[in-house]
Amino acid sequence: MSNDKPKKIQPAKEAVTEAPYEVIYFAKKHRISNEDARDIIEKHGANRKEADKAGRRISV
Template sequence: MTNDKTKKVQAPEAAVTEAPYEVIYFAKKHRISQEDAKGIIEKYGANRKEADKAARRISV
């Protein structure tokens, strides 16, 4: 007999959504201006993977 408390439940993909970055945090993380960070966040929204890629392209 299995113990229901030990079972791991995987969340459906729709429930695993990412929130967009905060502008100041994102700018500091990638060492870019807040204006650039805001533009990237507006363009890519909650897609953090693509936002990080874009920031790496312009970072100093």
């Protein structure tokens, strides 16, 4: 009898942060239009940190 618990496999954080946002999700998150969200995602691509900054600037 072993006290070793099976390790849970967690998704790689890099895989999640490297993918660009979905337009509708991003628009709802920042309460902006789908068109503005699409423009931001096209400009910043997979850089979610910069995309979030841009989304916050527009939503004000």
